Amino acid sequence: xxxxxxxxxxxxxxxxxxxxxxxxxxxxxxxxxxxxxxxxxxxxxxxxxxxxxxxxxxxxxxxxxxxxxxxxxxxxxxxxxxxxxxxxxxxxxxxxxxxxxxxxxxxxxxxxxxxxxxxxxxxxxxxxxxxxxxxxxxxxxxxxxxxxxxxxxxxxxxxxxxxxxxxxxxxxxxxxxxxxxxxxxxxxxxxxxxxxxxxxxxxxxxxxxxxxxxxxxxxxxxxxxxxxxxxxxxxxxxxxxxxxxxxxxxxxxxxxxxxxxxxxxxxxxxxxxxxxxxxxxxxxxxxxxxxxxxxxxxxxxxxxxxxxxxxxxxxxxxxxxxxxxxxxxxxxxxxxxxxxxxxxxxxxxxxxxxxxxxxxxxxxxxxxxxxxxxxxxxxxxxxxxxxxxxxxxxxxxxxxxxxxxxxxxxxxxxxxxxxxxxxxxxxxxxxxxx
Ligand code: FAD
Numbered sequence: 238x239x240x241x242x243x244x245x246x247x248x249x250x251x252x253x254x255x256x257x258x259x260x261x262x263x264x265x266x267x268x269x270x271x272x273x274x275x276x277x278x279x280x281x282x283x284x285x286x287x288x289x290x291x292x293x294x295x296x297x298x299x300x301x302x303x304x305x306x307x308x309x310x311x312x313x314x315x316x317x318x319x320x321x322x323x324x325x326x327x328x329x330x331x332x333x334x335x336x337x338x339x340x341x342x343x344x345x346x347x348x349x350x351x352x353x354x355x356x357x358x359x360x361x362x363x364x365x366x367x368x369x370x371x372x373x374x375x376x377x378x379x380x381x382x383x384x385x386x387x388x389x390x391x392x393x394x395x396x397x398x399x400x401x402x403x404x405x406x407x408x409x410x411x412x413x414x415x416x417x418x419x420x421x422x423x424x425x426x427x428x429x430x431x432x433x434x435x436x437x438x439x440x441x442x443x444x445x446x447x448x449x450x451x452x453x454x455x456x457x458x459x460x461x462x463x464x465x466x467x468x469x470x471x472x473x474x475x476x477x478x479x480x481x482x483x484x485x486x487x488x489x490x491x492x493x494x495x496x497x498x499x500x501x502x503x504x505x506x507x508x509x510x511x512x513x514x515x516x517x518x519x520x521x522x523x524x525x526x527x528x529x530x531x532x533x534x535x536x537x538x539x540x541x542x543x544x545x546x547x548x549x550x551x552x553x554x555x556x557x558x559x560x561x562x563x564x565x566x567x568x569x570x571x572x573x574x575x576x577x578x579x580x581x582x583x584x585x586x587x588x589x590x591x592x593x594x595x596x597x598x599x600x601x602x603x604x605x606x607x608x609x610x611x612x613x614x615x616x617x618x619x620x621x622x623x624x625x626x627x628x629x630x631x632x633x634x635x636x637x638x639x640x641x642x643x644x645x646x647x648x649x650x651x652x653x654x655x656x657x658x659x660x661x662x663x664x665x666x667x668x669x670x671x
């Protein structure tokens with residue numbers, strides 16, 4: 238009987254195409270072998286990844302290498318950390334467990350102009366839509382009305398963008414590579430290397446097997462599903478109330494303004510959160526909602542279907558992609574650094590608790606982290622105390638806005654989110670008010 242190594246399998250289907258007895262079955266990202274297998278090994282020869290074997294895989298390569306910084310996760314937070322660290326002259330390794338950076342997308346892809354512009358100029362390759370206005374709908378059981386902020390930003394300026402993250406994320410990693418970082422895809426961190434309490438690198442597994450790679454500093458940029466913090470002894474577990482559970486369709490054939498993002502504060506459809514329509518050009522839009530975990534028994538996907546059914550301009554279109562994901566909407570844990578390690582982005586829970594926006598926060602955290610790491614390496618001190626400067630800078634900057642927005646979310650219970658003060662700050666946070 239043959240064995241499939243799921244960590245190597247790229248789900249390409251080559252093996253299925255040569256199997257003479259139909260023993261292989263490929264689901265989206267799951268390849269299974271049935272008892273019908275006759276051990277002909279045709280699939281082994283067909284597999285481009287070396288993921289199928291008669292005896293359980295190739296022996297691991299134990300090559301050992303060393304970098305100034307290893308970054309786990311090539312989302313926006315990890316790639317900007319890598320880019321900035323390489324720009325500052327450090328030797329950098331950026332690891333990504335997926336085979337394609339940026340895919341599958343788990344995001345509504347909205348970002349404000351001001352947040353993006355300090356990193357790189359907008360580029361049509363990774364911008365689906367330029368946003369000039371936002372429309373906030375307050376929906377109560379008996380009425381629905383648009384709430385307009387007293388001071389809207391100038392209409393001719395770009396308020397923000399809906400990105401094409403599949404391309405955007407990859408471009409950020411390409412910038413890191415162009416600045417000198419080494420990028421490894423389909424290579425997952427499996428654990429941390431330690432010297433006493435100090436983190437001194439990462440055990441990884443990639444297409445050529447397992448490896449120990451040492452580094453003077455390790456950065457956990459491994460997203461909402463982060464394990465790096467836990468491995469380092471930092472408790473990143475989210476309280477139920479601090480997770481927004483989201484479902485979204487990329488829809489085609491939707492009649493919506495191509496330059497307006499639409500938000501629905503509707504406690505029946507999106508209890509504890511909100512629903513959104515973010516245009517993507519050519520009649521396409523990200524149509525989704527986020528629900529505070531545990532607040533309702535209805536699954537977000539069920540509520541999303543209701544949302545689409547409720548508005549004919551949506552239900553006339555069709556979903557072409559389903560996205561689901563969790564967004565951390567509390568505050569970072571008390572510790573986001575350890576000896577030889579720091580966390581950035583969703584891994585550090587650095588998402589706006591009101592809007593659920595984490596792209597710009599993660600990029601900003603990456604920039605700060607790289608600068609502090611460079612200083613720490615210069616000074617020859619990568620202790621938690623020295624790296625703690627990063628946490629201080631974060632708390633004095635964007636961390637302050639996050640804390641304010643969390644206070645607001647907690648002060649106004651979901652049914653009170655029609656309050657003028659809540660709406661004003663919500664509008665400010667999405668860039669729809671001055
Ligand atoms: P990620 O983008 O999640 O990247 C983490 C990377 O680490 C991933 O590529 C993952 O594969 C990799 N990884 C994980 N574990 C390992 C491992 N062990 N080894 C190697 N690699 C690993 N934010 C906005 O700003 N605007 C929005 O409109 C918006 N909409 C959203 C809609 C939805 C439905 C969801 C779920 C989220 C949304 N967000 C939005 C949040 C935003 O997507 C995240 O905050 C952002 O992607 C965080 O970036 P990151 O780099 O920290 O993490």
